[in-house]
Amino acid sequence: MNRRDWLVASAAVTGCALALGLQQRKYSRDLRPKRSRVAILHTDQYSDKLDELVYDGLRLFDLDVRGKSVLLKPNIVEYIHGKPVNTDTHLVGAAAEAFLRLDAASVTVGEGPGHHRDTDLLLYETGLADQLSQRKIPFVDLNRDDLVKTKLKANYSGLGHLWFPQTVLASDFIVSMPKVKTHHWTGVTLSMKNMFGTVPGARYGWPKNVLHWAGIHESILDICATVRPHFVIADAIVAMEGDGPLNGTPRSLKKVLLADDPAAADANLARLMGLDPIHVAHIREAGLFLGNIAVERNLNLN
Amino acid sequence: MGLLNDLQAEIGRRKLSTGGWAGGNGRRASIETTCYALMALRDDQRPAREEGVDLLLRTQHPDGSWPAFEGDDPEGCWTTSLAAIALRFVHAPSTHDERAPRWLLHSKARESHWFWKWKFRTADRAVQFNPDKYGWPWFPGTVSWVIPTAFSLIALKQSFPCCRTGKVSDRLQLGIEMLQDRVCPGGGWNAGNGIVLGSALKPHIDTTAIALLALTGDAYAAARQSLSWLRRAFLECSSAYSLAWSAIAFVVHHDPDLDRCMAVLHRVLSSKISVSNIETLSLAAIAIHAAEGHANPFRVVI
Numbered sequence: 260m261n262r263r264d265w266l267v268a269s270a271a272v273t274g275c276a277l278a279l280g281l282q283q284r285k286y287s288r289d290l291r292p293k294r295s296r297v298a299i300l301h302t303d304q305y306s307d308k309l310d311e312l313v314y315d316g317l318r319l320f321d322l323d324v325r326g327k328s329v330l331l332k333p334n335i336v337e338y339i340h341g342k343p344v345n346t347d348t349h350l351v352g353a354a355a356e357a358f359l360r361l362d363a364a365s366v367t368v369g370e371g372p373g374h375h376r377d378t379d380l381l382l383y384e385t386g387l388a389d390q391l392s393q394r395k396i397p398f399v400d401l402n403r404d405d406l407v408k409t410k411l412k413a414n415y416s417g418l419g420h421l422w423f424p425q426t427v428l429a430s431d432f433i434v435s436m437p438k439v440k441t442h443h444w445t446g447v448t449l450s451m452k453n454m455f456g457t458v459p460g461a462r463y464g465w466p467k468n469v470l471h472w473a474g475i476h477e478s479i480l481d482i483c484a485t486v487r488p489h490f491v492i493a494d495a496i497v498a499m500e501g502d503g504p505l506n507g508t509p510r511s512l513k514k515v516l517l518a519d520d521p522a523a524a525d526a527n528l529a530r531l532m533g534l535d536p537i538h539v540a541h542i543r544e545a546g547l548f549l550g551n552i553a554v555e556r557n558l559n560l561n
Numbered sequence: 562m563g564l565l566n567d568l569q570a571e572i573g574r575r576k577l578s579t580g581g582w583a584g585g586n587g588r589r590a591s592i593e594t595t596c597y598a599l600m601a602l603r604d605d606q607r608p609a610r611e612e613g614v615d616l617l618l619r620t621q622h623p624d625g626s627w628p629a630f631e632g633d634d635p636e637g638c639w640t641t642s643l644a645a646i647a648l649r650f651v652h653a654p655s656t657h658d659e660r661a662p663r664w665l666l667h668s669k670a671r672e673s674h675w676f677w678k679w680k681f682r683t684a685d686r687a688v689q690f691n692p693d694k695y696g697w698p699w700f701p702g703t704v705s706w707v708i709p710t711a712f713s714l715i716a717l718k719q720s721f722p723c724c725r726t727g728k729v730s731d732r733l734q735l736g737i738e739m740l741q742d743r744v745c746p747g748g749g750w751n752a753g754n755g756i757v758l759g760s761a762l763k764p765h766i767d768t769t770a771i772a773l774l775a776l777t778g779d780a781y782a783a784a785r786q787s788l789s790w791l792r793r794a795f796l797e798c799s800s801a802y803s804l805a806w807s808a809i810a811f812v813v814h815h816d817p818d819l820d821r822c823m824a825v826l827h828r829v830l831s832s833k834i835s836v837s838n839i840e841t842l843s844l845a846a847i848a849i850h851a852a853e854g855h856a857n858p859f860r861v862v863i
Contacts, residue, residue, distance in 0.1 A: 339763060374752040376708070377767050379841070380800035403585025403838070406630070422633075426586070443687070443758055461584055461591060462629050464639070464699025464706065465752055472671070472703055506760040 286413040286484055286548040295520035295551040296320055297527055298560040302496060303513050309353035313492065316517045317357050319560040322490070325362040330430035331355060332488070334438045334453045335370045336504060338384035343497045343509045346438045348390040350494050350515065354436060355396045369426050371401030371456045373466045378402065399426045402460035413484035415477035415544070416470070422462045427486055435488035435521060439495040439512065439528050441503035445475050446539045447532065448504050449525040450491040450518075451483045451549075458482065476541040483521060483549055491524035492517055495531055522550025523557050564827060565853075568846040569603050571834055576609045581616035581631065582839045590616050590631040592640040596647035597843035600858040601850075614653045617644050625660025626668075637664055639699045639709035642716035649719055650858035662720040665713050666732055670695040670705035677704075689756045696739035707743060707750045707768050710736050711775035718775075718861040737781075740772050744783040748790035766794050770806035774813055774859045784814075792818045801830045801837060805844035812851045813860055823852050 300316050302309065331354055333346035355366045368391060375381050378400045382388035391398055404424035411420055427433065437453040445452055455467065455478070463469045470478040495514040501507035512531055518524035522545040526536035536542040536552055546552035577583060581590030582598040599613045621627055626637020627644045645661040671677050672692040681692040696710025714736045721729050745755040749764025750772045756762065769791050776784040788810075795807040795818075804826040811819035830837070830845050837845075851857035 337763065375765060377765070377800050377803050380766070380798065380803055383799050400585045400838075403587060403591070403840075405583070405587040405589050408634075461593070462633070464703065465708070466706075468698065468703035468706070469700055502758060502760060505762075506758075 285415050285480075288412065288484075289548050290484070290487060291522075291548065291551055291556075292520060294556055294558045295518060295523035296558050296560055297520075297523055298517040299527070299531075300515045300517065300561065301513055302515060305347045305349045305496060307349070307353075309349050309515070310356050312515065313350070313353040313517075314357040314360055316515065316561075317361060320490075320517065320519060322361065322519075324358055324432050326364045327431035328429065329358045329363040329366045329432045329434060330427060331358075331366065331368045331434050331436055331492075332427075332453060332456060333368065333370055333387070333436040334448070334456065334494075335372055335381055335385055335387060337372075337375060338381060339505060342505065342507070343438065343440075343499050344505055345385050345387075346436050346494045347496065348386045350492065350496075351387060351436060352390040352394050352396070354434065354492050355391075355394055358432075358434075363432070367397050367399055367426065367430070369399040369401045369404075369424070369457075371424070371459055373455065373460075376402075376460065376465050399424070401426065401457055402465070404459060406459055406462055409485060411481045411485050413481045413548070415480040416473035418469075418473050418478070418481065421458060421482070421485070423457060423486060424459055427457045432490065433486065433488045434490045434492055435524075436492045436494065437528075438499070439493055439516075439532065440499035441501060441507055441532070443502060443504075444471075445479070445541065447525070447529055447534065447542075449528045449542075450488060450493060450521045451479050451525055451541060451545060454482045454486060454488065454521075455479070457486055476544070479541040480544055480549070483545065487549065488521045490517070490519055491521055493524060493528055495528060498532065500532065517560075520550035522546055522552050524550075526552035527557065564831060565846055565849045567834060568830075568842050568849070569601060569606060572598050572601055572839060572842050572846065573606050573609050575839055576612065579616070579631075580612035582613070582843075584630070584840065585838050587630075590620075592617070592620065592627050592630060593643055594839050594843070596640070596643040597840055597847070599647045600650050601843035601846035610651060614648065614651060617648060618653070618655060621655075621661075625658070625662075625664040627661075636701060637668070638701070639697065639712065641665060641668075642697070642709065642712035645716040646712070646719060646858055650856070659720075662717055665697070665717055666728065668697055668701065668713070670698045671702060672704050687758050688754050690754050691742045694735060694738040694742045696736040704753070705739055705743075706753050707740065707772050708752075710739055711771045714740075714775040715859055715861060722862060737776065740776060741781060741783040744787060745790075748783075748786035748788075749794070750787065764790060764794070766791065766798055766800075766803035767806045769794070770803070770810035773810040777813055777861060788814060788816060792816070795822050795825065798825070799829060801826060801833060801845055802841040804829060805841065805848040808848035808852060809844070809857065809859060812848070812857055819852060823849070 584591030
């Protein structure tokens with residue numbers, strides 16, 4: 260073989276390797292149910308009436324949470340007066356109450372804020388501390404929990420493993436409760452992006468910059484493949500559009516979305532916001548293995 | 562003295578049987594939490610202190626760095642600066658171990674590399690900052706953030722109180738310039754940058770106070786402006802954690818608002834000792850002790 264042959268052969272081998280790499284599946288299991296159930300509930304405001312709305316909504320799904328430990332994961336980021344940044348506390352309280360009425364053994368609220376190290380202050384400013392205290396619901400700061408090294412069940416980010424909070428891994432039933440918002444890096448931040456908050460700041464910093472460098476869409480997919488939320492209760496009563504997730508403008512959608520599939524939830528929420536979910540990389544890819552994003556594979560319960 | 566004694570007793574009670582203290586709700590020794598607790602204990606709480614020092618010494622990596630918690634991956638991170646500060650403060654036998662400062666001097670944020678500098682200067686201008694001015698990351702492979710930069714500056718200044726080589730002086734200068742570059746438009750610091758996509762970010766009380774600890778000894782415009790911001794912000798604050806950091810910063814800057822801040826801290830904390838985490842209890846103890854004119858672990862003596 261002369262030098263030219265070597266070059267051609269090397270290029271061919273490299274090309275084949277690249278093609279194989281691109282075609283290689285980055286997930287090991289197809290987690291999609293045959294059909295995903297979604298309920299879009301209408302309400303105009305945040306109030307105690309959410310208790311009945313959420314309870315009645317959950318009953319449509321006939322969920323079996325009896326005796327289970329339920330973890331509610333709201334989106335608590337930053338308190339900015341007048342900006343709909345965080346999952347509303349009434350909705351979090353209503354969800355906690357509803358799961359207890361459905362005979363859950365325990366309901367815990369957990370969050371690991373991305374930029375804010377003073378979680379107590381954030382809970383106070385947002386009103387979540389009061390809401391949980393009135394209802395006697397415990398809160399766990401996921402940024403400072405005990406951690407378990409966990410192999411990721413998908414390989415989009417290349418991280419291989421992440422340390423997750425014990426509270427998340429030990430929960431029988433995880434409920435992602437996003438605030439419906441646009442996001443300047445990922446297009447939208449919905450139930451799957453909300454799971455970033457399960458990654459502990461104590462191990463990855465404030466913010467969890469390791470995930471940004473590994474790719475935000477990629478990290479979302481790996482996290483959700485590993486700690487896939489069992490259910491979604493999304494706050495789309497007042498959403499955020501424009502320069503989200505912090506500085507956008509309020510948009511009244513007057514909806515609470517419930518779903519038993521995070522990918523289906525996010526696809527429906529994107530449509531509610533007037534966006535095509537196919538244009539959001541992590542939702543599009545999640546449709547291949549995490550859940551059903553096609554309308555025809557969703558069953559609307561209301 | 563009563564509150565300080567109560568805090569120190571509570572910290573002593575919550576020591577792990579294996580030495581050190583757990584973060585938040587955890588049961589595994591956290592390096593950050595252990596550092597604060599060590600700084601907070603009285604001299605007569607020697608057994609707990611010695612076990613805490615042992616924990617730090619046995620978790621130190623051969624390269625001089627520290628992990629985030631006992632049992633973590635063998636990779637150093639931002640806690641290295643805190644551990645160096647804590648060991649120096651308690652006069653541990655390893656005080657003169659040069660491995661930690663050497664590791665800090667070698668640790669560089671990602672934007673220190675010419676490629677990322679170029680990218681942030683040309684193609685990626687969404688987050689406005691000067692990549693020539695870099696500090697320290699939370700974890701290797703990521704960009705500079707305010708808190709790890711501030712702690713690294715303090716640790717290096719304490720490790721090299723005089724006769725600094727050019728390399729040490731240059732690194733300190735870069736870190737100081739990074740903090741000045743990332744200040745929010747009205748003073749104070751958010752987690753990293755002051756402006757993202759043209760929008761000013763809201764400063765955080767704890768981050769601002771910690772950054773101020775690193776900007777002493779000289780007349781920094783950013784420090785003056787941020788002290789003014791902090792004087793207003795703490796009055797509205799209900800979190801003992803943020804108030805304690807504010808008080809420690811006021812002590813270091815000989816600020817006349819220290820007394821008012823301490824009064825608020827006492828009021829907030831007195832009813833919350835049993836429910837506060839070790840980080841908060843320890844920082845409050847450090848603040849009270851320092852405000853009474855005793856040693857302050859974050860003080861830099863040149």
